[in-house]
Amino acid sequence: MTDGIGSPERTPEIVDLVGKPINEIKGEIIHKGKAKLVYRTTEESVMLMEFMDDATAFDGKKKGSISSKGMYNSHISAAIMRYLNQCGINTHFLEQMEDRFQLVRPLDMLPVEVVIRNLAAGSLARRLGFDEGDSLERPILEFYFKSDELGDPWLNRYHIRALDLCSDDEIVRLEEDSWRINAMLREYFLDRDLELIDFKLEYGRAADGALVLGDEITPDTCRLWDISSRDKLDKDRFRHDMGEVEEAYQEVYRRVAWED
Ligand code: TMP
Ligand code: ASP
Numbered sequence: 001m002t003d004g005i006g007s008p009e010r011t012p013e014i015v016d017l018v019g020k021p022i023n024e025i026k027g028e029i030i031h032k033g034k035a036k037l038v039y040r041t042t043e044e045s046v047m048l049m050e051f052m053d054d055a056t057a058f059d060g061k062k063k064g065s066i067s068s069k070g071m072y073n074s075h076i077s078a079a080i081m082r083y084l085n086q087c088g089i090n091t092h093f094l095e096q097m098e099d100r101f102q103l104v105r106p107l108d109m110l111p112v113e114v115v116i117r118n119l120a121a122g123s124l125a126r127r128l129g130f131d132e133g134d135s136l137e138r139p140i141l142e143f144y145f146k147s148d149e150l151g152d153p154w155l156n157r158y159h160i161r162a163l164d165l166c167s168d169d170e171i172v173r174l175e176e177d178s179w180r181i182n183a184m185l186r187e188y189f190l191d192r193d194l195e196l197i198d199f200k201l202e203y204g205r206a207a208d209g210a211l212v213l214g215d216e217i218t219p220d221t222c223r224l225w226d227i228s229s230r231d232k233l234d235k236d237r238f239r240h241d242m243g244e245v246e247e248a249y250q251e252v253y254r255r256v257a258w259e260d
Contacts, residue, residue, distance in 0.1 A: 013043045017103060018095050022048070034060060035220060041103070051077070051100045051216070057239040059148050066238060070100035072249040073218040075257040078102055080188070080217045087184050089177065091213040092204070107204025107214045112165050113144040113152065114178045117198040118186065121223050122236075124198075133230070139182065141175060173211050174203060181213070189224060192255040194233065197223035219252050
């Protein structure tokens with residue numbers, strides 16, 4: 001459960017929704033992602049997000065399911081978003097509901113993913129010839145275009161402007177906020193004996209036009225390694241058929257969300 005500290009505006013409408021069963025507040029589906037669904041609620045200013053057990057990789061080419069992932073991820077993301085809210089980052093997160101559901105603010109999502117890399121892994125290692133876990137002289141920030149058809153291609157600021165995905169000011173905000181979030185998350189995970197190798201963020205515009213952090217922060221969207229054993233505790237276990245996939249999510253859940 002959540003005490004709402006740091007959550008943006010715990011308005012009477014939100015308090016009212018929190019007390020109701022999911023089936024009473026769940027409206028039509030307005031967005032179907034690969035691992036999440038977003039529903040309208042009886043309140044126009046509040047959406048309901050459902051975290052599914054479905055898992056995909058390589059632009060949806062690999063498909064599967066990870067038992068209890070939806071529940072683990074919903075609680076992990078809630079704990080992290082609450083922490084970021086408390087640190088002064090505007091996020092869409094409002095309240096954790098039962099099991100795999102959370103209340104979030106409606107956002108008009110930008111079709112841009114921001115990836116920050118503290119160590120080399122994944123596509124960076126493949127593209128530039130690093131070994132997994134190689135250190136970098138300094139962390140890297142990258143943009144990707146959210147488009148399964150195009151295979152989420154890499155973008156730079158000029159591509160973003162040429163495609164008119166967001167303004168120059170918004171690009172600056174995306175970069176500044178993402179670097180701040182990286183510093184906060186590295187410390188947060190280190191306190192839990194996890195090293196944040198890399199992660200992906202998505203932002204959207206709120207009704208007043210402000211950029212707000214949306215989506216999720218979970219082992220689906222971060223690479224997290226145990227600080228001493230360097231065991232991978234994230235979706236790479238699913239991507240590369242490494243086994244003990246559910247156990248990895250459960251372990252991150254244990255370290256991150258149990259204190260809530
Ligand atoms: P990459 O090394 O495959 O480019 O991934 C970098 C980080 O971004 C990694 O933590 C996983 C995350 N990520 C997503 O959340 N969604 C995606 O579609 C991809 C490709 C990566
Ligand atoms: N989430 C992406 C997909 O389903 C890629 C990934 O995470 O590896 O295709």
